[in-house]
Amino acid sequence: MKILLGVTGGIAAYKSLELTRLCIKAGHEVQVVMTAGAKEFIQPLSFQALSGHPVRDSLFDANQEAGMGHIELARWADQIVIAPASAETLAKLRLGRADDLLTTVCLATDRPIMLAPAMNRLMWSNQATQENVELLKQRGFTLLQPDSGEQACGEVGEGRMPEPQSIFEALQELQKRHFENQQAWSKLKELWTGKSLLVTAGPTYEDIDPVRFIGNRSSGKMGFSIADVAAKAGAKVTLIAGPVSLATPSGVERIDVRSAQQMFEVVQTHYAQADCFVGAAAVADFRPAQSQQQKIKKRAGLEQMTLELVKNPDIIAWVAQQDNKPFVVGFAAETENVVDYARSKLKSKHLDMICANQVGENQGFERDDNSLTVITANHQTTFPNSSKFQQAMALLQEAGQKF
Ligand SMILES: Cc1cc2nc3c(=O)[nH]c(=O)nc-3n(C[C@H](O)[C@H](O)[C@H](O)COP(=O)(O)O)c2cc1C
Structure with a gap:
């Protein structure tokens, strides 16, 4: 050299x-x-x-x-x-x-x-x-x-x-390592150039009233890294982002949404053009039955209040049920029994691939690194802990090879 x-x-x-x-x-x-x-x-x-x-x-x-x-x-x-x-x-x-x-x-x-x-x-x-x-x-x-x-x-x-x-x-x-990295990029380009990827990222916010909402701790970094890597590998990428403060990766078309319902609507209008759909967003399972028009006031004597929740659409399961569905990759963020939960989610939602992801104290959310276990019906592989960018490279290599 x-x-x-x-x-x-x-x-x-x-x-x-x-x-x-x-x-x-x-x-x-x-x-x-x-x-x-x-x-x-x-x-x-x-x-x-x-x-x-x-x-x-x-x-x-x-x-x-x-x-x-x-x-x-x-x-x-x-x-x-x-x-x-x-x-x-x-x-x-x-x-x-x-x-x-x-x-x-x-x-x-x-x-x-x-x-x-x-x-x-x-x-x-x-x-x-x-x-x-x-x-x-x-x-x-x-x-x-x-x-x-x-x-x-x-x-x-x-x-x-x-x-x-x-x-x-x-x-x-x-x-x-540099040589291996170059090899990984040429492989990714081979797999993804000209392909179309739809990816969701970040949390959703379910409004209670004009100032309060139910959210979660997803930072959106994993989904943004996936969009970034895919675009660098030559894919046409549409990124549907929940409320996050992350810069849009270059070459990526970004659509901002707030709630699960809004994310669902955008996915419905875009999934059919995609070769692959990656649902990396942490979509709220439930939303308040009613979002109040005015701020809920703390009234004298009010010691307790009950918030009624209704179920949100299951975006990824919906995509996986469509006749013209793309290759569907889900995420399972769990605090325990991660791989078991992920496997049953893969089956019950008819996904093509799922990425099991340990979250909780010092793991997963709000961090720059991660370790994913990628599971399909007949294959399982775990990527050692590394940056979310590296995990995204490994994941897109697996997904690209499968479809
Ligand atoms: C005797 C002597 C020893 C020095 N040793 C070091 C050193 O080990 N590391 C260092 O960062 N600077 C050291 N310096 C200071 C640098 O030489 C100085 O900051 C210089 O501007 C570095 O410029 P350069 O990085 O362009 O070579 C030393 C200076 C003298 C006079």
């Missing part, structure tokens, strides 16, 4: 010579980009000798092809690793700054980037650095945890750069 190694201004810069050697020995090609800070610590010549390529350090280099070394390097690399990554460079990456070659390449690439931070323990634990690290992780950078121990400044604590061997192993692992 082609590895672009960024070296920034930290004491640990010398350790990256060993990292270069390990990569070359394993048959990888390495090009090194040094910041001005890095060159204060170590001579470019050492990297040049080990990598067999001149070290790149200048953004404005008229000798480069078309004068755009940053674009050429960004295209060249399969993988970028910055080791050591200084506090300064972490901050610049977080801000999206591009005032030197290394940070400009990082902005101009879609390749995986791994960071091996190395700094004094207080610089590392500083809230500013920690916030930068968190945000970079959320954006998809892979951050290696610094080691603990004696530091070059004489202090003891967390902030040492991991040993070159560990960085090298993490790099190999990242590349493997």
Whole structure:
């Protein structure tokens, strides 16, 4: 693989010579980009000798092809690793700054980037650095945890750069995952390009009066992730969303609804055009028999009140009963006996597939991660805990293969 190694201004810069050697020995090609800070610590010549390529350090280099070394390097690399990554460079990456070659390449690439931070323990634990690290992780950078121990400044604590061997192993692992991810996307595209998906997401709100409602804790994140992944895989996606505050994934047609009844009406007008229907919304089973026109007042002497509820339509069961039904995927969010309940729901509602989902304390609702068990009449598979986006990828792969 082609590895672009960024070296920034930290004491640990010398350790990256060993990292270069390990990569070359394993048959990888390495090009090194040094910041001005890095060159204060170590001579470019050492990297040049080990990598067999001149070290790149200048953004404005008229000798480069078309004068755009940053674009050429960004295209060249399969993988970028910055080791050591200084506090300064972490901050610049977080801000999206591009005032030197290394940070400009990082902005101009879609390749995986791994960071091996190395700094004094207080610089590392500083809230500013920690916030930068968190945000970079959320954006998809892979951050290696610094080691603990004696530091070059004489202090003891967390902030040492991991040993070159560990960085090298993490790099190999990242590349493997990147490759698997690419394979998963090409499979998803094969299955979903040109297909039509109708998906419901989020809770429903059943109004009691103009200010009160019965709702539930569904965040809508699972359904939105499914819509997002399907659209990225080339499907035509219609997303029917209950009341949630989530951004519409790009390329997705979104229809907002509030109550189960409204969701039902939109599903009725759209299901026939869909190849697949995923009911990820947490639809209220019951609604108040009457929604009051005016706010219900707390009257003196009123110690108790009874709210009469009536049954809502069962949207997913209705879709599954239609002659021209699409492939129907349901969700079963349960707090106990999840798989058993899901299996009986699959049968009783005549679904093609159901995703069993443990909810409750610290699981399922309002979270970014999840673990789904996907069940069909003759097959069951559990995806290990991961982000809802990853779960959506796995689920759409299963569903796509089945229809
Ligand atoms: C002797 C010395 C050692 C330093 N070691 C580190 C370090 O290990 N980690 C770090 O983040 N900054 C360290 N710094 C500070 C950085 O070199 C400085 O923030 C610089 O601006 C980093 O810029 P760069 O990321 O563009 O290389 C050190 C500075 C000096 C003078």
